[in-house]
Amino acid sequence: MMVESIEHIPEGVIERLPVYLNVAIQLRQGGVATVSSARLGGLCRVNPAQIRRDLTHFGSFGRPGIGYEVSYLVDELQRILGSDHTHRIVLVGAGNLGSAIASYDGLRKHGFLVAAVFDNDPRRIGTRVGGVEVRDISALEHVVRAQKISIGVVAVPPEAAQEVTDRLAAAGIRVVLNYTPVMVQVPDGVTLHNTDPVQELLHTLYYLSAREEGAGRPVGSS
Numbered sequence: 001m002m003v004e005s006i007e008h009i010p011e012g013v014i015e016r017l018p019v020y021l022n023v024a025i026q027l028r029q030g031g032v033a034t035v036s037s038a039r040l041g042g043l044c045r046v047n048p049a050q051i052r053r054d055l056t057h058f059g060s061f062g063r064p065g066i067g068y069e070v071s072y073l074v075d076e077l078q079r080i081l082g083s084d085h086t087h088r089i090v091l092v093g094a095g096n097l098g099s100a101i102a103s104y105d106g107l108r109k110h111g112f113l114v115a116a117v118f119d120n121d122p123r124r125i126g127t128r129v130g131g132v133e134v135r136d137i138s139a140l141e142h143v144v145r146a147q148k149i150s151i152g153v154v155a156v157p158p159e160a161a162q163e164v165t166d167r168l169a170a171a172g173i174r175v176v177l178n179y180t181p182v183m184v185q186v187p188d189g190v191t192l193h194n195t196d197p198v199q200e201l202l203h204t205l206y207y208l209s210a211r212e213e214g215a216g217r218p219v220g221s222s
Contacts, residue, residue, distance in 0.1 A: 126152045151174075
């Protein structure tokens with residue numbers, strides 16, 4: 001199967017692939033053998049033509065008159081995204097958010113393993129979140145290097161976000177997932193993804209407000 005160079009694939013395509021994968025996994029779990037682009041598009045809320053264009057970046061997936069074989073689609077999307085094998089994660093911050101992340105079963109289902117959790121709060125050190133013992137953050141660099149971990153999750157108070165990010169990058173982390181509202185900086189060679197729930201809600205609120213205005217109701221009215 002011919003695949004384009006990653007440099008030539010639009011970012012939007014990469015962002016939609018996990019959506020396709022999640023829906024395809026659910027279809028497979030439901031015993032669905034094949035799915036048309038029209039049905040897949042409806043479930044993903046993506047135009048079917050867009051799905052077909054996205055997948056052609058990675059080769060030929062569907063068959064005319066049949067659609068996509070669901071199991072094959074899952075396997076190929078997992079291979080493309082790299083979730084067909086285990087990726088070890090280091091999580092910094094064992095508070096409510098960090099505990100929820102560490103305990104989320106969906107991570108393991110997609111090939112992510114929370115290998116280490118760190119915090120600087122003596123009350124949390126030695127406890128367990130998601131089945132992983134919380135360690136003192138002083139051991140962060142040693143563990144990251146020893147276990148060759150390349151993905152780091154930042155779930156600390158905002159004022160500590162940049163310092164933690166700096167330490168992760170210096171230890172060899174190449175992908176940082178930032179769950180704080182702070183816009184942290186990373187050096188060249190490190191990929192940063194910000195996941196702030198408030199920003200996501202504000203993004204959604206725009207569409208809610210637009211619908212309310214379209215219905216003739218003032219924004220914020222009940």
